[in-house]
Amino acid sequence: MSRFTRNSLLAVVLVAAVVDAGDTYVGADRARPYTLTVAMSGYSPVSYLDQNKAEPGSPRFAAKHDGLTYFFTSARQRRAFRDNPERYLPAYGGYCAYGCAVKAKVVVDPRNFKIVNGRTHLFFKNAKVDTLELWNKGSESELTARADRYWATQGVSRAYLGARYLPASGVALDGYSPVSYFTRGRAEKGDARYAVEHQGVTYYVASKGQAKLFKKNPDRYVPQYGGWCAFGMAVRDKFPVDPTSFKVVDDKLYMFLKNTSVDARMLWNKGSERELMKKASTHWNKVSG
16 A cells, blocks of 8 residues: 555545544634634734744634634734735645645644745644644655645635635535534534534534534534525525524524624515515525526
């Protein structure tokens, strides 16, 4: 068996490790209400390059780029990022560099990193697997080339997958668990350790039990209309959603836009729900392909 055949098999192990890992993922925070999507689990992207260390940033020094919010340790770091964000953004969209080399998108431990050719490379690590060690044992130039080729095939916008809506984080529902809407009747942050996938879309659920429920019947839990706002679909438009604004009707999940100007669920509730569902389904059939 060739080395890279073994590596391909390891990709399966890595994905399983993400789901079954028992240690705490740095970015997990189920209790935090929906406000923004924090990149790199709050670690400063500038500290990796300028100080060669993983350093948690502060919400006091925050900046938004491409729909994601980054934290920094100082106003100086924030200015440096704003002047040249592409310099500081991690390679491969922040996914594990070794995972990309073996054709898998794997979430990372942001404390596990290496600077390669002037770019921050992040790696997965738990009690069983340290992909930085695996990276260092291989040919870095060959692994980099393989990761680059794989990432080039992932060139679709991070905001869309097919016709389905994804937030800028690349994780459906901004990491909220689709199962919790049904089992707990509320919006609840999922955990990156319990990542599940359906039709190419990654979801975070809140526990191993939820992961089993999702895998048994994923179509029950995924939101209607590809995750777009249900009311927006009824008026023939695609609106992004606030994952805390939702409704379960006839055992189906509907998501809604909510911001300081529009509460789409309120508008939905004021209309004829059955008529709105009919209109939304008709439009979704047209735009979903």
